[in-house]
Amino acid sequence: MKVKFAKNYGFCFGVKRAIKIAEENQNSSTLGPLIHNPKEIERLNKNYNVLITNTLNDVNKDNSVIIRTHGIPKDDLKILKSKTTQIIDATCPFVKKLQQISEEMSKDGYDIVIFGDENHPEVKGVESYAENSIVILSVNELKTHKFRDKVAVVSQTTRKIEEFLKIVNYLIENYKEVRVFNTICNATLENQEAARVLSSEVDIMLVIGGKNSSNTKQLLDICKKNSESYLVEGSEDLNQEWFKSKEVCGVTAGASTPNWIIENIVEKIKQY
């Protein structure tokens, strides 16, 4: 099997930064998974004894706690601060910026539309900074909602720009002022664009990343439009059947997928 890589794929700035922080803080724990990649989390645990604390109840003053790349809700941060002074913030700076924008827009009297998945930790964090906000994934959800005159719109950092624009266009057609913050991060945009191009040039696409990773799932959606595509977390997910009578396999990876996982998988498919 011949393998072609996307022009841009894998680790983004925020994830690289968070992993470095975790590696530098052995024996600490993260509040929820640091990034959405179980295998990398396992590696940090094995090599650096970085644990996961699942709830705030489990935190005490002796704990050194790392805040995950996705950030945490405002109130959780308050509770965390009351429990321990050893807090290390690995929130992605782009997510932090998104939280700040939401807070500022609330202060300035805007109603806020957050384009994203309400169950995703990043979105829960952002929402906590946005008063008078609504979290939506489609235009239809806006139609039953009546905002005041001024609306601000932000996006979860890992969504698709086309979908974001649909939301924005509906708002512009219906409200006098729409203040649009394109908070989709550049790494996301670049990985998506590269996946779009590559998936139309190959026989099969592998999207490597965590099954709980938002940006990885978006990449899969994009690739599926152009070719047979599969999301794999590790080489154990591979199925040799997929590759029958195929010549070229395209490879991309989510922003939280480390190179060592990609290399393992590519090694294996090259042998097919």
Added chain:
Amino acid sequence: MKVKFAKNYGFCFGVKRAIKIAEENQNSSTLGPLIHNPKEIERLNKNYNVLITNTLNDVNKDNSVIIRTHGIPKDDLKILKSKTTQIIDATCPFVKKLQQISEEMSKDGYDIVIFGDENHPEVKGVESYAENSIVILSVNELKTHKFRDKVAVVSQTTRKIEEFLKIVNYLIENYKEVRVFNTICNATLENQEAARVLSSEVDIMLVIGGKNSSNTKQLLDICKKNSESYLVEGSEDLNQEWFKSKEVCGVTAGASTPNWIIENIVEKIKQY
């Protein structure tokens, strides 16, 4: 010939208001044409002795001057004030709002994109309030331009929303913050939507209005997509040939077209 009217057409709030102002100020003069409808201007001149002053040079302290619906540039207003104290402002309140937004966004440090025709008096007025601004009619004109991080976008009140959204979408894809003011006026939007619907139901469309009227020309563009369409200023522009083997004629009119002109024309085509 059977005649069908668009659900919304003709006089908008700003034009109605300006004509009332002119009628109440006999013997005054307007700086440039009050509205873009030569026949209505002629009526105001004949019945109320409202004249047109073409340049600021012609104004002196004895003149009572009406500012046209489209507004005038900031510097012209300053000169006008230095020449006469008798100034009556018939600027459409929606255009005034657009000037104010441009001024505020300049103060707040935004680069400003004005979607409109740079030669149109409304746009010239708005532009004078917008520092660091660019006037454009198409996305392509934006591509050679590099803005700072924060961009504000406004539209000439009489443009088409679809075109405005194209401009806005390009900006959102390329800049971090885009503050969008949908300054296309409701009358424009309603007249356009009604013209779109009616033109697809009839054999021929008449768009009645001034040949120098921006919103009238937009209506013509819309109708042409669905049926044979003509712009007529008065009944003398009609050509009986157009109506041969047609059954239903749709009628719409620009925001500066008075009813008496529409009635004259409709009277004539009913006889075909």
